[in-house]
Amino acid sequence: MSRLYERLSTAVLEGDAEKSPKLVQRALDNGLGPKEILDNGLVPGMNEVGVRFKRGDMFVPEVLMSADAMKEGLELLRPYLAAAGAKLIGKIVMGTVKGDLHDIGKNLVGMMCEGAGFEVINLGFNVEPEKFVEAIKEHQPDIVGMSALLTTTMRSMGYAIKAIEEAGLRDQVKIMIGGAPVDAPFADRIGADGYGSNGPAGADLAKQFVGA
């Protein structure tokens, strides 16, 4: 195992977004495979971030710095992964549902998912059910993420899921939901596949969905 993998993990853990692409480049120059660089360098670093955050040893701004370092490294790696036929971890479409203008939590989940190696298509806020349907058709994601902050708008998630079902797309995607008033029983009730309680938990759930 190359020492470079370890240094790359450390760069991600320390949130050094300048160093991580440089180390990715050096690994490529040394002839290491792009998939190996991802699996042995970037991903273990981000996994450790998740562990430390959960333990209370890292805070959100630090986790975001790590996510940035991961993203910068991955950006550089992406064409090589594509050329090698290696699949990225997955694709997510996400949005805050109709009637709700709050999106810092959803954006946080998006950043965490990007940091975990997903491609994220962010539909913004006040997203109509039909827009989720169109986005699934257009982007062919593995996962759809929905969010709401208000008790008055959380029901919109159920409507969006119904619209996806009626369009015959429900089996193509896993659906995860989040937001302050939401919990796991609610996710069950409206027919979502899972619930994440915060940004890192959302990214964890997404990883479980794609088996990463």
Added chain:
Amino acid sequence: MLSDDQLQELFDGVLHVLEYTGLEVQHKKARKILKKAGAWVDGDRVRIPAYLVKDALAKAPRSFTIFARDGNPENDIHIGPGRAHFGPGPTPPNFIDIETLERRPYVRSDSEIVATVCDALPNIDFCESLGTISDVHDELAASYEFATMFPKTSKPIVAWSFGKDDAEDIHKIAIAEAGGQDAFEKRPNYVHYCEPLSPLVSTVEALDKLIFCAKHRVPVIFTPCPLAGGTAPITAAGIITQAAAESWMGLVIAQTLRPGLPFFMGGVLSVMDMSAMILAYGAPELSLMMAGHTELAHFAGLPLWQTGGCTDSKTLDEQAALEGSLSVYFSALSGGDLCHDVGYTESGMTGSILQTVMMDEAIGYSRRITRGIEVTEETLAVDVIHDVGPNGHYLREQHTRDHYKTEFWYPNLCDRRNFEEWQEMGSTTMRDRVIARTHDIMATHQPTPIKPETEQAIEAVLAAAEERVKE
């Protein structure tokens, strides 16, 4: 809290008591010292003219430093305006066992636990024993206590003793670590605690200790424990006036013997509960009277021995949290210089390091509030607000990254997780987490060791002390 006019009235009241009523001074040598200085001595009764008191106040320092024994500057205590420090208290007979959680007599090994835990807690600044050791010779409890605690914490210890002999035991250990008497005088590494009697008596023991401290330049606390309605007037202004007079008798003697000696004005002021007949440690009047006493001390130019973090509860429960937290918060607001009794329960009958651990959290919380709001160009963040604009967010801003660690206080014990995570972590209560943290500290914390010569000094001091009490 008090206006300048009110403080002046209190100040004048204290001078009046000292000049016209005077105190009973039971120590012959102290009476001689006072007479020579210009006090009026009539049998045991000593009256002190106001100018002598003012002279002593002028000599006593408002700002000074008590040093960590190991030279770690983070554990030094800088006494001065606007700085509140916290620690436990001395001498309850009982202790809450940290394993069985039962109340039982305080034993020597408890001193080790208290010192180790105090050393580890981020918001505890000084160490005191929370008990009187019951499993050594009666007269050596204080000597064993200091000898046991000193190796386990580098935070300054507030020591107490029965009298002169054990005060000397303690001092020998401290100067061994400091590198001799001269070195100690430049960098004192402990404080000594003396307690006169209310109302208006300076006892032989209290003055023996005070004179010892003055001779050896040991920073000293002179603190009566009057009960409003019992051994002091029932009114707040009255008890403050009497307690200050009792403490300033010690001040005059100390400053006459050793001008410039670091001196803490004292007084644990609380009410005698008229139904339970106890000194109430959880009473709102304690916080109120102590705040008034603090303001008078600062008005007179002295640091104060404050009180807080204590409770009348018998166990680590909601009453203990409520009484302890409110008194800690009020003490922090008043800026009392050394706030003791953090960990007193059952009206001072039982020491509990668990209470101290819980109060460490309340002190951190209070300190975040007393630190206040800093207003500068950087903290106003007008340019950051402009850059982020409507519908943006601040999580990725350098400004956020620069300040999130210092601008927010992060709890150690209070739980802020969501319900599911809290449940996943065992659905713990505050009490569970306090106990777990205490056990964790005892299992992992490593205090800085003392010097080998200090270890030898401790052995020699304890051996000599055992010989002394044989006779």
